[in-house]
Amino acid sequence: MTVAHHHLSNLQASDSDSTAANSTAAHSTDHALNHVIIEFYEKLSSWEHAIVRDKGFSLSQVHTIELLGVHGAMRMKELADKIGVTTGTLTVQIDKMVEALWVVRRPHETDRRSILVELTDKGQTLFLEHDALHLQLTTDLTAKMSCEERVVLVNLLSRMNNEF
Amino acid sequence: MTVAHHHLSNLQASDSDSTAANSTAAHSTDHALNHVIIEFYEKLSSWEHAIVRDKGFSLSQVHTIELLGVHGAMRMKELADKIGVTTGTLTVQIDKMVEALWVVRRPHETDRRSILVELTDKGQTLFLEHDALHLQLTTDLTAKMSCEERVVLVNLLSRMNNEF
DNA sequence: TCATGTATTTTGATTTTCAAACTATAATCC
């Protein structure tokens, strides 16, 4: 078996060509952007793993708390889609979280098939604690940025979020 | 059980205050930044889940291929830390991936305790296919951005990556 | 009304994961 030696490390952004906006430059920027996004995702992912391990939760549980904390009450199906598991898996997961008093189930107002899951006060507290860790990370990661740069970053990231 | 109704949806970035760079403004920008990052992470995460399900891989396996594709050969320990699992877990995972001919193990040049894992040609091909999907997503997400904005985004994200 | 589609739960099997014990090598300290 031959082995591939090619890899993509050390792709660094150059901010010197922001005026050369032809299509070739755009293409290479897309590649660079793709790889910094992947790297950012990977690093956030392993940071989250480490945090979660320390606290004794599972990654999915924290993800659930994060989603409910950020978006508010949600239907099982919605939540399952966002987390990326089947509803069957989510049912047993939510069972445990209900038992731990982090979330409650309540009926959907208009659709009697649906069930809304929402954080309890205890769950909300947990979310806020986790959110504070995230905020600390965010602050650390952007410590060397100017306020203007941070504002630009919020703008660009939220525009990406809206395109999903 | 009382239920918490507070949540944090609809936090949107405003790019109108980039000149008001006092400390209070910086603080609220950090909060906004934190939440767009969390949302971005969540959305990427469920996108990756969906992709992975379709292809019949596990999320961890794709993560491994992604890491090896981006960073090149790595020691088991390094890889386990980046993925966020124990080395015991990684051993069985890599066993399967070796069997599938996606990766090979080879001895570390200087440390005889260590083992390097690296992509085979087949694994490299898989990585490139997955990377192409990521690139397509990146392109879609930034379709409405100017070239300058994309360059700025690469710059800001890679600076965050360097602070991890 | 009846057929089809959607939301959730349950079940049993499979897969993933961990912690702990074990082997082998490296580094450190007398």
Added chain:
DNA sequence: GGATTATAGTTTGAAAATCAAAATACATGA
């Protein structure tokens, strides 16, 4: 150098997470 301690990786057995498929209940539309 030789003993001790630390690190890298594997194995093992048990616990946890996950899935697919079946079952139930409700919704939607012909």
